[in-house]
Amino acid sequence: MDDVTRGLLANHRRRYVLSYLDDRSGEAVSVADLASQVVARELVMGPTPVDPESVEVTLTHVHLPRLDDAGVIEYDRDADTVRRQRPEDQEVVLEDSTVRVPQEGSSA
Numbered sequence: 001m002d003d004v005t006r007g008l009l010a011n012h013r014r015r016y017v018l019s020y021l022d023d024r025s026g027e028a029v030s031v032a033d034l035a036s037q038v039v040a041r042e043l044v045m046g047p048t049p050v051d052p053e054s055v056e057v058t059l060t061h062v063h064l065p066r067l068d069d070a071g072v073i074e075y076d077r078d079a080d081t082v083r084r085q086r087p088e089d090q091e092v093v094l095e096d097s098t099v100r101v102p103q104e105g106s107s108a
Contacts, residue, residue: 008070013055014063016041021073021084028074028081035059 008014016038021029035056042050064082068075074083 004070008067008072011063012042012045013038013058014067017059017063017067017082018072018084021082024084026084026086028076028079028083031056031060031064031080031082034082 017034020034020037020041035052038059039050039052039055042048042055060077064073064075067073072085074085076082
């Protein structure tokens with residue numbers, strides 16, 4: 001796994017985004033819907049309170065642009081939508097690597 005892929009998968013929110021978009025089979029989803037799905041997943045995964053507005057802000061200003069720059073998603077800022085891009089080589093790497101990248105704050 002290269003450093004770029006490792007960096008993309010190192011953050012739990014980016015992994016949640018990719019997982020959710022993978023389930024949409026290339027369908028565009030709104031950033032608001034994506035943010036609500038990330039919030040729901042974070043609430044299930046841990047006891048830490050989650051601020052939905054903060055999640056949407058970090059997605060739009062940090063995580064979505066980074067994933068878009070890497071070519072794994074298509075982030076349309078004007079339409080406020082996101083769609084999964086699946087180049088053949090990235091699909092295999094991302095699916096294979098998702099389970100091996102430790103979550104932030106874990107000792108693994």
